[in-house]
Amino acid sequence: MSKTEEKAIIVEHLTKNFEVNVREKGLKGSISSLFSPKKKTVRALKNISFTIKPGELIGFIGPNGAGKTTTLKILSGLLYPTAGFTQVLGFDPWERRPDYLKKIALVMGQKNQLWWDLPAIDTLELNRAIYEIPKREYEETLSELVSILDVKKLLNVAVRRLSLGQRMRLELVAALLHTPQILFLDEPTIGLDLVAQQKVRDFIYEYNRRHGATIIITSHNMDDLIDLAKRVIVIDHGEILFDGDLGELVKQFAKEKIIKVYLSREDDIKGLEKIGKLKKFEFPQAILSVSRETTAVAAAELLQQFAVSDLTIEEEPIEEIIRRVFKGEMRKRKK
Amino acid sequence: MNKYLQVFKISFAQEFAYRVNFIMWRVRNVLQIFLVFFLWSTVFSDPNDIIFGYNRDKILTYVFGILIMKSLVLSSKVVDVSGEISRGDLTNYLLKPVNYFKYWLTRDLSSKALNLGFAVFEFLLLYLVLKPSLYFQTDIIQLAGFSIITLLAIFLFFVLLFIVSFVPFWAPELGWGAQFLIIVVATEFLSGGLFPLDILPSGIQGFLYLTPFPYLIFFPLQVFLGKVTGLALIKGILISISWSLILFYSMKRLWYKGLLVYRAEGR
Numbered sequence: 001m002s003k004t005e006e007k008a009i010i011v012e013h014l015t016k017n018f019e020v021n022v023r024e025k026g027l028k029g030s031i032s033s034l035f036s037p038k039k040k041t042v043r044a045l046k047n048i049s050f051t052i053k054p055g056e057l058i059g060f061i062g063p064n065g066a067g068k069t070t071t072l073k074i075l076s077g078l079l080y081p082t083a084g085f086t087q088v089l090g091f092d093p094w095e096r097r098p099d100y101l102k103k104i105a106l107v108m109g110q111k112n113q114l115w116w117d118l119p120a121i122d123t124l125e126l127n128r129a130i131y132e133i134p135k136r137e138y139e140e141t142l143s144e145l146v147s148i149l150d151v152k153k154l155l156n157v158a159v160r161r162l163s164l165g166q167r168m169r170l171e172l173v174a175a176l177l178h179t180p181q182i183l184f185l186d187e188p189t190i191g192l193d194l195v196a197q198q199k200v201r202d203f204i205y206e207y208n209r210r211h212g213a214t215i216i217i218t219s220h221n222m223d224d225l226i227d228l229a230k231r232v233i234v235i236d237h238g239e240i241l242f243d244g245d246l247g248e249l250v251k252q253f254a255k256e257k258i259i260k261v262y263l264s265r266e267d268d269i270k271g272l273e274k275i276g277k278l279k280k281f282e283f284p285q286a287i288l289s290v291s292r293e294t295t296a297v298a299a300a301e302l303l304q305q306f307a308v309s310d311l312t313i314e315e316e317p318i319e320e321i322i323r324r325v326f327k328g329e330m331r332k333r334k335k
Numbered sequence: 336m337n338k339y340l341q342v343f344k345i346s347f348a349q350e351f352a353y354r355v356n357f358i359m360w361r362v363r364n365v366l367q368i369f370l371v372f373f374l375w376s377t378v379f380s381d382p383n384d385i386i387f388g389y390n391r392d393k394i395l396t397y398v399f400g401i402l403i404m405k406s407l408v409l410s411s412k413v414v415d416v417s418g419e420i421s422r423g424d425l426t427n428y429l430l431k432p433v434n435y436f437k438y439w440l441t442r443d444l445s446s447k448a449l450n451l452g453f454a455v456f457e458f459l460l461l462y463l464v465l466k467p468s469l470y471f472q473t474d475i476i477q478l479a480g481f482s483i484i485t486l487l488a489i490f491l492f493f494v495l496l497f498i499v500s501f502v503p504f505w506a507p508e509l510g511w512g513a514q515f516l517i518i519v520v521a522t523e524f525l526s527g528g529l530f531p532l533d534i535l536p537s538g539i540q541g542f543l544y545l546t547p548f549p550y551l552i553f554f555p556l557q558v559f560l561g562k563v564t565g566l567a568l569i570k571g572i573l574i575s576i577s578w579s580l581i582l583f584y585s586m587k588r589l590w591y592k593g594l595l596v597y598r599a600e601g602r
Contacts, residue, residue, distance in 0.1 A: 073599050077429065078597070079597070079598070080596075105430070106426075106430055108426075111426065115345065115349060118348055122345050125341060125345075126341050126342065126345050129338045158352075
């Protein structure tokens, strides 16, 4: 049982299949699917396993349709797993016990729970009653959330009149009113402007620190991941491709290194292109990317053939790696 | 309990957010009553005529009764459920420690309280304008029977509509069609919301009495009018209770089956 005490989330051999109706295009397809619907099984998650310790902040990354959101939905008890074992804080999420639901929150950037026609404060009051939060605790949490997210003036405005960024911040208030220990964030910064993104990010960081909450965040926003997550889980086609430190991810998956050279003479650039992929040239600086294996050879060649005043070799930037993850390029490399 | 009190409050606030919509809905009800009223007034031009066992007073009481019963029984908030399921908004409730049925029952009662308030007001207004001679039930037993069967009717329709609203779990694009069939065709027509059911041939009537539909509007009104008494009343109440239990149990079963295939769509 000690296993459950030190792990906030346990996922073992989790599999989820969806049955979908396949419809061929056009009218003819619609009609034929009416009479003989074709079913197809989509394997959204294929036997994935991982564990998360209390207080960890984890980034879930992968291209669209990789299975990130499906995992979060299973962990929050919305979807029924096809096979495998999941346990969060000692609960089976699918049972959706009130005691469990009071400890978690799932925030989806594209779904809203605030009552559209009413001021947000009405939804907050409703949530207070639903989660049975004591009055004093409610007031303390509310004032804390309101000040960190800077939404005091927005509480009494009908939700439909708010901008997306304002609404999103209030959504966070509504979702966190019961101070959940586990937080599933699905694209929390989607569609927000840079300032609002930063506010939300700072807030997540702060929430994790202050409450020791366990947080899983999925995002296509590079900064969300780099700023927040130490550990990342890369998922694609329903499989986990990587689970570990963000820094480790770079070491494992960087295909190339970056060589920056400073030339003392403006020479023939074509020669540079023979050595590596020329990413940028602005005399005196040239930036080349070369494959990891040939880095040393390339550097030697550069020194021999050109008048080099300075040369540095760097790792590929993290953004580049993550960008490749989003494109789904990781899978190919691994096999 | 406090949970659902809060749901009741926010529901009321929500209704008032759509004031114009609400008023239009009430206007529609009044116009409908006018139409049916003048139709039947013309049919019974002589107050002493009796057709299908209805004299003019009783048929007009029936017509006014429909106004009240519709706002009590057929104006249900549960019509929104099928949309919530197909859009994936159900997710919001599943994530919270709240009972989805109790939630909607509360919203339903809140909307009914509001609608009933307006219906009584409209009733008084129409009564003053049209000055009809109506039949008022005075027998305590009949009134008690009427109250019981009406409460059962509210529950019965709630459950029936919930079951229909589960269709989108399996066929998201069929939600509206299923609802149209059950609400417009089945309930309006078979419950006596358009005309008293005893106009129909007795064979069909006998069959209808075995279905839940007449117990929504027609049967309660018959009790109010004193046309159903004693044993027939008790039998009706028992059938209505049986249907409530059968449908409630089916609703629960379907709900769990639906959740197994629920996709939490919308993302």
